[in-house]
Amino acid sequence: MRFAVLAADTTLFTIRDGRLSVRLISVNRPPFYKNVWGLPGGLLHPKETADDAALRHLKEKANVALLHVYAEQLYTFSDPNRDPRGRVVAVAYLALVPWNALTPEERGDTADVKWSPIEHTKNLAYDHDTILSVALMRLRSRIRYTTLIAKLMPDEFTLTELEKAYESILKAALDKRNFRKKILKLKIVKKRPYKRTGKRSRPAQLYEFASPSVKEIEML
Amino acid sequence: MRFAVLAADTTLFTIRDGRLSVRLISVNRPPFYKNVWGLPGGLLHPKETADDAALRHLKEKANVALLHVYAEQLYTFSDPNRDPRGRVVAVAYLALVPWNALTPEERGDTADVKWSPIEHTKNLAYDHDTILSVALMRLRSRIRYTTLIAKLMPDEFTLTELEKAYESILKAALDKRNFRKKILKLKIVKKRPYKRTGKRSRPAQLYEFASPSVKEIEML
Numbered sequence: 001m002r003f004a005v006l007a008a009d010t011t012l013f014t015i016r017d018g019r020l021s022v023r024l025i026s027v028n029r030p031p032f033y034k035n036v037w038g039l040p041g042g043l044l045h046p047k048e049t050a051d052d053a054a055l056r057h058l059k060e061k062a063n064v065a066l067l068h069v070y071a072e073q074l075y076t077f078s079d080p081n082r083d084p085r086g087r088v089v090a091v092a093y094l095a096l097v098p099w100n101a102l103t104p105e106e107r108g109d110t111a112d113v114k115w116s117p118i119e120h121t122k123n124l125a126y127d128h129d130t131i132l133s134v135a136l137m138r139l140r141s142r143i144r145y146t147t148l149i150a151k152l153m154p155d156e157f158t159l160t161e162l163e164k165a166y167e168s169i170l171k172a173a174l175d176k177r178n179f180r181k182k183i184l185k186l187k188i189v190k191k192r193p194y195k196r197t198g199k200r201s202r203p204a205q206l207y208e209f210a211s212p213s214v215k216e217i218e219m220l
Numbered sequence: 221m222r223f224a225v226l227a228a229d230t231t232l233f234t235i236r237d238g239r240l241s242v243r244l245i246s247v248n249r250p251p252f253y254k255n256v257w258g259l260p261g262g263l264l265h266p267k268e269t270a271d272d273a274a275l276r277h278l279k280e281k282a283n284v285a286l287l288h289v290y291a292e293q294l295y296t297f298s299d300p301n302r303d304p305r306g307r308v309v310a311v312a313y314l315a316l317v318p319w320n321a322l323t324p325e326e327r328g329d330t331a332d333v334k335w336s337p338i339e340h341t342k343n344l345a346y347d348h349d350t351i352l353s354v355a356l357m358r359l360r361s362r363i364r365y366t367t368l369i370a371k372l373m374p375d376e377f378t379l380t381e382l383e384k385a386y387e388s389i390l391k392a393a394l395d396k397r398n399f400r401k402k403i404l405k406l407k408i409v410k411k412r413p414y415k416r417t418g419k420r421s422r423p424a425q426l427y428e429f430a431s432p433s434v435k436e437i438e439m440l
Contacts, residue, residue: 002263003223005310006298043222046307076296076311077269080225087266088228089309091296145365145436216365217437218396 002089004078008054009041010071011135012064012095014102014115015152020168021115022132023062027125032084037116038125039049039132041090050091058095063113068101070151070214074135082127092131094138096151143169146216148186151207156192158204159183186217224298224307228274228349229261231355232284232315234335235372240388241335243282243351251438252304257343259335259352261310270311273353278315288321290371290434294355302347313357314350316371363389366436367408368386369423370429376412378424379403406437 014025027038040062044053051073055066074094080087099107107208109115118136122129157165158212163179183189190210195203232243247258260282264273271293275286294314300307319327329335338356342349363369369385378386383399403409410430415423 002266004226004264005222006224044224044298046222047300049300050296050309064237069337073295075293077309078264078268080267080269091271091298141436216361 004089006044006050006053007041007090008044008050008093009039009090010054010062010093010095010130011039011059011074011132012060012062012097013135013139013152013167014097014099016099016107016117018168019117019119021117022121022206023058023064024114024116024121025061029085029125029166031127032093036123036125037114037121038114039128043088051093054091054093054095061113063104064097064106068166069097071094071095071161074131074138074194077127077131085146090127090131092135094135094146096139098152098154100154106132107172138162140170146214147209147211148214150212150214153209156206156208158196158206159189162189162207185194188215221238223423224309226264226273226308227269227308228264228277228313229259229262229351230274230278230313230315231373232278232282232289232293233257233355233359234319235388236319236327236335236337238384238388239337239339240338241343243278243284244341244344246332249305249345253345254357256343257334257346258343258347260333263308271313271324274313274315281329281333284317284322284326288431289315289317294351294358297351298300299347301416306335310351312355314355316359318372318374320374334340341357356394358363360390364433367429367431368434370432370434373429376426376428377407378416378426379397379409380424382409384429391418408435408437 003028003167014021022077023040025040029032030212040058042057044050044062054071071093074092075144077090077092102196116131121132143166152165153162162183163174163176167174189207189209192206192208195205225433234241243260244257244262247253247256253396260278261279262281264270273290276286279286291313294312297310297312302308341352363386372385373382379400383394383396387394393437408430409427412426415425417423
């Protein structure tokens with residue numbers, strides 16, 4: 001059998017209440033999977049690219065519109081035994097969306113779809129535990145040398161909020177002074193023309209990303 | 221037709237005589253392709269991963285043993301029209317090998333296989349022009365924030381040789397003093413315990429990469 005079935009599966013991350021979370025859908029494929037969670041995805045149409053299929057399944061099954069979603073190809077998983085139904089090769093995607101860009105419906109959890117904090121996400125269908133861990137590794141690596149984290153941040157934010165976003169992904173505390181110094185030196189963010197004021201705290205400078213596109217922090 | 225044929229295609233780069241070059245094979249698939257050049261690759265066996273298939277075809281068709289070849293997944297090309305014979309999805313790989321690690325046979329060009337300088341490589345079979353240009357973009361990007369270039373360098377080299385390798389890939393002249401300062405500051409190379417001596421030139425300090433694995437130059 002020279003033929004394979006092609007699927008596109010997406011790991012969509014957001015930061016909800018300070019916790020890195022992933023969008024899951026309910027998978028029902030008896031006798032193999034009965035009411036387990038998995039990553040949103042599905043098969044390619046005959047005339048469809050993997051990129052298009054990934055976004056279509058995200059919209060149809062994960063109930064997330066695509067307006068604010070950033071997606072990039074992650075890796076293609078071709079282990080012959082990854083799907084008990086036969087040879088299914090999965091083109092996997094890493095996708096990001098800022099929490100505040102989601103509508104109330106997109107934020108919501110139902111019996112069929114939910115946002116799951118990373119640390120509580122396991123025993124997914126197929127090889128989705130593996131796909132999730134590769135996506136997580138890629139995200140952790142890429143936020144260290146690119147401005148990819150911008151795709152998880154609101155339009156404006158304080159440096160403390162940015163630091164907390166890094167910490168929620170890296171699962172590590174960063175040195176606050178050092179972090180501020182590095183971020184400002186890299187010139188990847190710029191000041192907004194006003195501060196955020198609150199009753200209980202000092203006014204905090206707001207920032208935005210200097211460029212809307214994901215840039216590598218280059219060494220040469 | 222829900223089924224697709226899976227292929228693995230590899231862009232294998234080396235630096236020959238100071239020029240970035242890619243390994244090509246002769247493609248004969250009448251009536252579509254007759255004696256044109258293409259990237260080494262081919263179909264997956266039923267129980268084979270894309271990674272294994274890529275390396276197998278590289279060995280069998282491009283006449284390059286795998287001992288010193290570095291390979292990583294590049295991108296999966298799934299345009300329904302990329303192959304005139306039907307739906308063939310290609311998992312593409314970026315691979316690198318140092319010229320001095322190749323045997324005389326592996327260095328050689330024949331009627332069926334050759335090393336082609338990048339600037340003279342076009343009109344390849346299938347969508348291989350596209351795959352090559354994506355591989356080239358990825359290589360150019362990755363050598364700027366990782367130590368990936370190590371996989372194209374001999375075990376020991378002078379800083380001038382390293383600079384020339386960067387220049388052959390980036391197609392741009394670097395500032396010599398600035399380059400040396402940055403490379404040494406990043407501590408990605410370390411001195412060998414001796415210099416290279418020649419009749420006509422001053423002894424030149426030799427270096428090696430500090431780590432055998434590809435590392436990201438991190439901003440945080």
